[in-house]
Amino acid sequence: MNTVHQELSAAPEELDYLELDRIIEDEYGGDKENLIMMLQAIQRRYNYIPRPGLTYLSEKTGVPLSRIYGIATFYATFSLEPRGRNLITICLGTACHVRGAKRVQEQIEQNLHIGDGQTTEDGRFTLESVRCIGCCSLGPVVKINEDVHARLAPDQVAKTLNRYE
Amino acid sequence: MKILSVKDLEKISKKFSKKLYDPEGVKVNVGMASCGIAAGAKTTLERALREHPAGNSVEVRQTGCIGFCEEEPLVEILAKGKPRVVYKRVTEDKFADVFRDYLEEKFNKKLILGQMRDPRSVLEEDRENPQEKVKPLKGIPFLDEIPFYAHQVKIALRNCGYIDPDSIEEYIGRGGYFAFVRILAEMKPEEIIATIKKSGLRGRGGGGFPTGIKWESCRKHPGERYIICNADEGDPGAYMDRSVLEGDPHSVLEGMLIAAYAIGSAQGFLYVRNEYPLAVKRLVSAIKQAEAFGLLGDHIAGSNFDFQVKISTGAGAFVCGESTALMASLEGKVGRPRAKYVHTIEKGFRDSPSNLNNVETYANVPVIMLKGADWYAGMGTKYSKGTKVFSLVGKVKNTGLVEVPMGTTLREIIFDMGGGIPKKRKFKAVQTGGPSGGCIPEVFLDLQVGFDELTKVGSMMGSGGMIVMDQDTCMVDLARYFLDFLKGESCGQCTPCREGIKQMLEVLTDICEGRGKEGDIELLEEMGSMIQKFSLCGLGTSAPNPVLTTILYFRDEYEAHIQDKKCPAGVCKPLFHYEVDAKACTGCHVCALKCPQEAITGDKKEVHTLDRDKCIKCGICYEACKFDAIVVR
Numbered sequence: 001m002n003t004v005h006q007e008l009s010a011a012p013e014e015l016d017y018l019e020l021d022r023i024i025e026d027e028y029g030g031d032k033e034n035l036i037m038m039l040q041a042i043q044r045r046y047n048y049i050p051r052p053g054l055t056y057l058s059e060k061t062g063v064p065l066s067r068i069y070g071i072a073t074f075y076a077t078f079s080l081e082p083r084g085r086n087l088i089t090i091c092l093g094t095a096c097h098v099r100g101a102k103r104v105q106e107q108i109e110q111n112l113h114i115g116d117g118q119t120t121e122d123g124r125f126t127l128e129s130v131r132c133i134g135c136c137s138l139g140p141v142v143k144i145n146e147d148v149h150a151r152l153a154p155d156q157v158a159k160t161l162n163r164y165e
Numbered sequence: 166m167k168i169l170s171v172k173d174l175e176k177i178s179k180k181f182s183k184k185l186y187d188p189e190g191v192k193v194n195v196g197m198a199s200c201g202i203a204a205g206a207k208t209t210l211e212r213a214l215r216e217h218p219a220g221n222s223v224e225v226r227q228t229g230c231i232g233f234c235e236e237e238p239l240v241e242i243l244a245k246g247k248p249r250v251v252y253k254r255v256t257e258d259k260f261a262d263v264f265r266d267y268l269e270e271k272f273n274k275k276l277i278l279g280q281m282r283d284p285r286s287v288l289e290e291d292r293e294n295p296q297e298k299v300k301p302l303k304g305i306p307f308l309d310e311i312p313f314y315a316h317q318v319k320i321a322l323r324n325c326g327y328i329d330p331d332s333i334e335e336y337i338g339r340g341g342y343f344a345f346v347r348i349l350a351e352m353k354p355e356e357i358i359a360t361i362k363k364s365g366l367r368g369r370g371g372g373g374f375p376t377g378i379k380w381e382s383c384r385k386h387p388g389e390r391y392i393i394c395n396a397d398e399g400d401p402g403a404y405m406d407r408s409v410l411e412g413d414p415h416s417v418l419e420g421m422l423i424a425a426y427a428i429g430s431a432q433g434f435l436y437v438r439n440e441y442p443l444a445v446k447r448l449v450s451a452i453k454q455a456e457a458f459g460l461l462g463d464h465i466a467g468s469n470f471d472f473q474v475k476i477s478t479g480a481g482a483f484v485c486g487e488s489t490a491l492m493a494s495l496e497g498k499v500g501r502p503r504a505k506y507v508h509t510i511e512k513g514f515r516d517s518p519s520n521l522n523n524v525e526t527y528a529n530v531p532v533i534m535l536k537g538a539d540w541y542a543g544m545g546t547k548y549s550k551g552t553k554v555f556s557l558v559g560k561v562k563n564t565g566l567v568e569v570p571m572g573t574t575l576r577e578i579i580f581d582m583g584g585g586i587p588k589k590r591k592f593k594a595v596q597t598g599g600p601s602g603g604c605i606p607e608v609f610l611d612l613q614v615g616f617d618e619l620t621k622v623g624s625m626m627g628s629g630g631m632i633v634m635d636q637d638t639c640m641v642d643l644a645r646y647f648l649d650f651l652k653g654e655s656c657g658q659c660t661p662c663r664e665g666i667k668q669m670l671e672v673l674t675d676i677c678e679g680r681g682k683e684g685d686i687e688l689l690e691e692m693g694s695m696i697q698k699f700s701l702c703g704l705g706t707s708a709p710n711p712v713l714t715t716i717l718y719f720r721d722e723y724e725a726h727i728q729d730k731k732c733p734a735g736v737c738k739p740l741f742h743y744e745v746d747a748k749a750c751t752g753c754h755v756c757a758l759k760c761p762q763e764a765i766t767g768d769k770k771e772v773h774t775l776d777r778d779k780c781i782k783c784g785i786c787y788e789a790c791k792f793d794a795i796v797v798r
Contacts, residue, residue, distance in 0.1 A: 131483065
C-alpha cells in the first residue's frame with residue numbers, strides 16, 4: 001500500500017474532462033462499483049492520478065472524496081505523483097527473491113540513484129516493486145514498460161536500462 | 166453460430182479436431198503464455214509469421230503454456246502423418262534452424278525437448294490417438310517419458326499448450342462445453358451438486374473447502390446469488406491460475422456456467438489480478454466468443470437459463486485474495502476483510518449469497534461432470550481427491566508447472582520431476598503455501614502432497630506454490646522477507662496483525678543486521694502465537710507461519726545470527742564477507758572482470774585477492790566462479 005501523502009500534488013496540465021467523462025460514464029456507466037477500474041483507466045491516460053481527477057471522479061459518482069482517496073492509497077498500483085517516462089517494475093516475489101532479486105534491485109538503485117517508488121530527476125525512470133507478475137520460473141524478472149526481462153542478472157542491469165530513452 | 170444442442174457441438178468438434186490433429190500442411194504452435202513471452206516467444210512468433218504468412222502451407226498458431234517453463238520458448242511442429250516434435254529454447258534467432266530441422270527430418274537432439282506420443286486430452290479417450298499410426302523417432306524421448314511429464318495427469322491443464330486460447334472452436338474440438346450443454350439438457354441442479362460432492366473436489370485456492378458442500382449451502386440461501394471466480398492469485402511464486410486463464414480461459418467459463426446452473430445464479434464475476442494483463446485480454450476474448458456462440462447471455466443454448474460474466478481487475482492488494490476483501494473490492498471499495506460470523510455463501514457480494522471458487526477449482530468441474538465422480542475420486546488420497554497443479558520454482562533445475570495426483574511425494578516432485586538442485590548445490594528447504602505456509606526441511610521430503618499432510622509439519626499445500634531453496638538461502642532472511650511482504654499487505658484493521666507483524670519484523674531486522682540478542686527467538690514465538698490466535702482474517706492468522714516453521718527447523722541459523730553474529734548462507738550483508746579460497750582459485754580472472762567495484766585483483770593463473778573494503782557483496786563473483794573459489798565466511 002502507498003504511504004499516506006501529506007499533500008496531493010497538483011496536476012501540471014489541464015485535465016481532458018471529455019476524456020474523463022468517456023471513461024467514467026461511457027465505459028464504466030458512472031457505477032461506483034467500477035471505481036477501481038475507473039482509477040486504473042485514468043492512471044493509464046495520465047501515467048498517474050492527478051488530484052483534480054480524484055475530485056472530478058467524486059463529483060461524477062457521488063462517492064465522497066475521502067473514500068476515493070482511501071481507495072487510491074490502499075491499492076498499491078495507484079500513484080498520486082507523476083511517474084517517469086519508463087516504468088521499471090521489479091518483481092520481489094518469493095521465487096524471484098530466492099533467485100537473487102534483491103541484488104538486481106540494488107544494482108538498479110545504485111545505477112539510477114533512486115529507491116523503490118521514486119523517479120529519477122530527469123523523469124526517465126520510475127522504480128516500483130511488485131509482488132509477483134507470474135513468471136516465477138524465469139526469475140529474477142524485471143518489467144520495463146511492456147517488456148518483460150527474464151532471468152536478469154545484476155551484471156546485465158546497466159545494459160538493459162540503457163535500451164530505454 | 167449459436168449452440169443449441171450437443172449435436173451442434175459435435176459438428177464443430179469433428180471439424181476442429183481435424184484441424185488440431187491432422188493439418189493439411191505443417192503446423193507450428195508457439196507457446197505464448199506470459200512466461201513464454203518473457204523468454205522471447207513473441208519475437209519468435211512474429212518471425213515465424215513473417216516467414217510463413219497466413220494462406221500458405223505452413224500454419225503458425227499461438228498456444229498456452231505446456232508447463233516446462235525452464236525451456237521456454239517452446240515451439241511444437243507437426244504435419245500429417247509425421248511425428249509431433251516440441252523444440253526447446255526457440256528464440257527468434259533459432260526459429261529458422263528449428264523449422265529446417267523438422268522439414269529436413271534431421272531431428273537434432275540438442276534442439277528437441279521431446280516427441281508427443283498422444284496429444285489427446287483426458288476428455289478424448291473415446292477418440293483414436295491421432296499419432297497411433299505415426300512411426301516414432303528413434304533416439305528422441307517421448308514427452309510422457311521424461312521425468313518432468315512422466316508423473317503428470319493433466320486435468321486443469323488439459324488444454325494448455327494444445328489449443329489456441331483465442332479459439333472457442335478448438336476448445337470444443339477437445340471436448341469443451343459438452344459437459345455444460347449436456348447438463349443443461351439432462352440434469353437437475355441437485356444432481357450436479359451431488360456429483361461434485363461425491364467427487365471429493367475441494368477448493369484449489371488454498372482453503373480446501375469441499376466444493377459440493379459450498380454449492381449446496383449457497384443454493385439454500387434466498388436472494389440474488391452470485392458466482393465469483395477468484396483469479397487474484399496473490400501468492401508470490403504461484404502462477405498456476407495465470408496459466409489456465411491464458412491457455413484455456415473457456416475451461417473456467419464452463420466451470421462457472423455449471424456452478425451457476427447448479428446454484429441458481431444469473432451473474433458471474435471474474436476478479437483478476439491486474440498484474441495479469443494477458444489473462445484479462447484472453448478472458449475478454451473468450452467471453453465475447455462464448456456470447457457469440459450463445460453460451461453466455463440470455464436463453465443459453467435455447468434454454469431458460471441466463472448467465473452473464475463481468476471481469477473486474479484487482480489493483481495490487483494481496484489481501485484481496487481473501488473472500489470478504491475480494492467482494493468488498495468488487496463493490497468498488499477498499500479491500501478490508503470482515504469477520505466471518507456470517508459466511509459469504511449467505512451474505513457476500515452486495516450482501517447476497519455468493520459462491521466464490523478458485524480458477525483451478527472451476528477448471529476441474531467440466532471434467533468431473535463428464536468423466537464422473539467415481540473416476541475423479543479414484544485419484545488421490547482418502548481426503549484429497551483428484552490432481553493439483555504446482556508451480557515448481559526457485560532453486561530447481563526444471564522449473565515450471567506440474568499437475569500431479571494428490572498423494573505424490575515432495576521428493577518425487579522436486580527431485581524426479583524437478584531434476585533436483587542446479588549447480589551441484591544442496592537442497593535446504595521447500596516453501597509451500599505462500600506467505601501463509603511454511604518451510605519444509607529435507608527430513609520431510611517423503612510427505613505426500615494433499616490438504617492435510619503438510620499441515621502436520623507446520624506448513625500447508627496452499628494454492629500450489631512450491632519454492633525450492635538451497636544452501637545459499639538464509640532462512641532468517643526468508644522469514645524477514647515474508648513478514649516485510651505481509652506488513653505491506655496488511656489492511657491495518659486489527660491490532661494483532663497491524664502492530665504484531667510490524668514488531669516481529671523489527672526483531673527479525675535486528676537479527677539480520679547483527680543486533681539480535683538472547684531471548685529474541687522466544688519473543689518471536691510468543692508474538693507469533695498471539696497473532697495466530699487473535700487476528701481478524703487469514704492473512705493475520707497465518708502470517709507467523711513462515712517465522713515459526715523456520716525457527717522450528719532452522720533454529721541453528723537463528724542462533725548463528727544472534728550469538729555468533731554470522732550468516733552462514735551468505736545473505737545478511739553485515740554478517741558475512743566473501744573471500745578467495747586460495748586452494749580452489751585457478752586465476753581464471755572471470756570474477757575480476759565481472760566485479761562492478763573492481764574489488765578483485767590478481768594476475769592470470771595466480772591466486773586472486775578480494776579487497777573487503779571495496780566489496781559491496783553483490784554476489785556477482787560468487788555466481789560467476791566455476792571453481793567454488795569465492796567462499797562465504
